[in-house]
Amino acid sequence: MIEFRKVNKWFGSLHVLEDIDLTIEAGKVVVVCGPSGSGKSTLIRCINRLETIQSGDIIVDGSSLSDAKLDTVKLRTEVGMVFQSFNLYPHMTVLRNITLAPVKVKHVSPAEAEKIAAVLLERVGIPDKSQAYPANLSGGQQQRVAIARALAMKPKIMLFDEPTSALDPEMINEVLEVMTDLARDGMTMVVVTHEMGFARRVAHRIVFMDQGRIVEANEPEKFFAAPESARAQQFLSKILSH
Amino acid sequence: MNYQLNWSILWSGQTGGWLLNGLLTTLEISSLAWLLALTLGNVAGALRTAPIPPFRWLASAYVEFFRNVPLLVWMFFWYFGMPPLLPQALQDWLLDHGAEFWAGVCALGVYHGARFSEVIRSGIQSIPKTQFEAAHSTGLTVWQTYRLIIVPIALRLIIPPATNETLNLIKNSSVALTIGVAELTFQTRQIETYTAKAFEALAAGTVVYLVLCLAISTLMAVVERRVAIPGMIAQGNASEF
Ligand SMILES: Nc1ncnc2c1ncn2[C@@H]1O[C@H](COP(=O)(O)OP(=O)(O)O)[C@@H](O)[C@H]1O
Ligand SMILES: [Mg+2]
Numbered sequence: 001m002i003e004f005r006k007v008n009k010w011f012g013s014l015h016v017l018e019d020i021d022l023t024i025e026a027g028k029v030v031v032v033c034g035p036s037g038s039g040k041s042t043l044i045r046c047i048n049r050l051e052t053i054q055s056g057d058i059i060v061d062g063s064s065l066s067d068a069k070l071d072t073v074k075l076r077t078e079v080g081m082v083f084q085s086f087n088l089y090p091h092m093t094v095l096r097n098i099t100l101a102p103v104k105v106k107h108v109s110p111a112e113a114e115k116i117a118a119v120l121l122e123r124v125g126i127p128d129k130s131q132a133y134p135a136n137l138s139g140g141q142q143q144r145v146a147i148a149r150a151l152a153m154k155p156k157i158m159l160f161d162e163p164t165s166a167l168d169p170e171m172i173n174e175v176l177e178v179m180t181d182l183a184r185d186g187m188t189m190v191v192v193t194h195e196m197g198f199a200r201r202v203a204h205r206i207v208f209m210d211q212g213r214i215v216e217a218n219e220p221e222k223f224f225a226a227p228e229s230a231r232a233q234q235f236l237s238k239i240l241s242h
Numbered sequence: 243m244n245y246q247l248n249w250s251i252l253w254s255g256q257t258g259g260w261l262l263n264g265l266l267t268t269l270e271i272s273s274l275a276w277l278l279a280l281t282l283g284n285v286a287g288a289l290r291t292a293p294i295p296p297f298r299w300l301a302s303a304y305v306e307f308f309r310n311v312p313l314l315v316w317m318f319f320w321y322f323g324m325p326p327l328l329p330q331a332l333q334d335w336l337l338d339h340g341a342e343f344w345a346g347v348c349a350l351g352v353y354h355g356a357r358f359s360e361v362i363r364s365g366i367q368s369i370p371k372t373q374f375e376a377a378h379s380t381g382l383t384v385w386q387t388y389r390l391i392i393v394p395i396a397l398r399l400i401i402p403p404a405t406n407e408t409l410n411l412i413k414n415s416s417v418a419l420t421i422g423v424a425e426l427t428f429q430t431r432q433i434e435t436y437t438a439k440a441f442e443a444l445a446a447g448t449v450v451y452l453v454l455c456l457a458i459s460t461l462m463a464v465v466e467r468r469v470a471i472p473g474m475i476a477q478g479n480a481s482e483f
Contacts, residue, residue: 105381
């Protein structure tokens, strides 16, 4: 479904992604972890072309991202993304936040889009909030709306960039539950997170990054029981101690 | 003191009518110029933040060119300098339809458009980059993102400085008297010359500007409350989202 082939990217002289090779099959959940600044966000932002790469290639659902003829809009209708900071549209109701892209990008009729939105709001557990404005929701509710907004495009792939890092501890679980459900339904997911409990339960594979490289990629049981690299051991002992 | 106050010149006879006409002309020239300024300002302000460099250069050139030359010079430019460059038919039409008025609208609108654009640009730049990215990630194009999300948010955030610019525009419409537009200040001067009642005439002009500007700032405060983003205090606190 997603394939990185010898991907390299620089920000000026900073080599943020170095010879990345990674294959993610359809229906799999991959958790990306690693220290801050290691290139996790950059890695997943390349998948929907929020960042461009300088060498190598990325194949998403059979299309090469280095193909100049590839339609970015079409790519983005197939790849949903959820950000750390929610980024809902503050001047629109929850309902309109969710229906905007289906109506404007996919030209779904407003009535149809509202039906889809109602189903999604039910699914993320806030069916009664369709008329609320983002600022009147808790962080956990906002993030669930953001997930519903991405799902409204019926994507094949979902990217999550630290979706619970901005949340108060008591709200983290409600978001992780929605993500777990989505994984159980067979969504292909790439998740940057430090929630190692979630990674252990849901991920098919853990990718550990450090300084722009993939240091280790393994099944969760192996990764947590016996990380191969010293960097991963260090990282895990730090993160699991609290 | 042997100056005899005579307030009745303000509402009786010919001079009273002049005052009213002056007010109407001020309202006309200001509202047309305001529409022009808001349109130009919106476009230029948005382009100054666009991800496409030539658009940014073009908008910057507009802003720097027009806001760095005195408004009075622009008045003369649009009134004396511009018409000879126009097609003869348009020149003739202008001559019959108040050339000075349209020159005044252009001078005020284009000059204040450059200033409005800075207000709009700062509003757009106070919106976090991730807001653009979230919209793009759902497949919205740059144009759709600006039109549906960024500009509507920015316009709500900039109402206080935009009010300020609106009041400046109204007050600056008095500069149009220099090219012969019979607006409020022009008429108060005319009343003063005709009746020799300088104090009354100028007092009237002052009060009319004051009332007009107070009415507009009150109206804008109401608008600000009406369109405020729910849950956000109308303070332009963009860190909330
Ligand atoms: N737009 C950018 N311009 C320049 N440097 C950037 C940019 N985005 C990220 N970086 C740098 O690239 C490195 C990797 O960033 P990022 O992918 O966000 O890391 P992570 O998500 O793992 O914390 C960091 O050193 C960061 O400062
Ligand atoms: Mg990051």
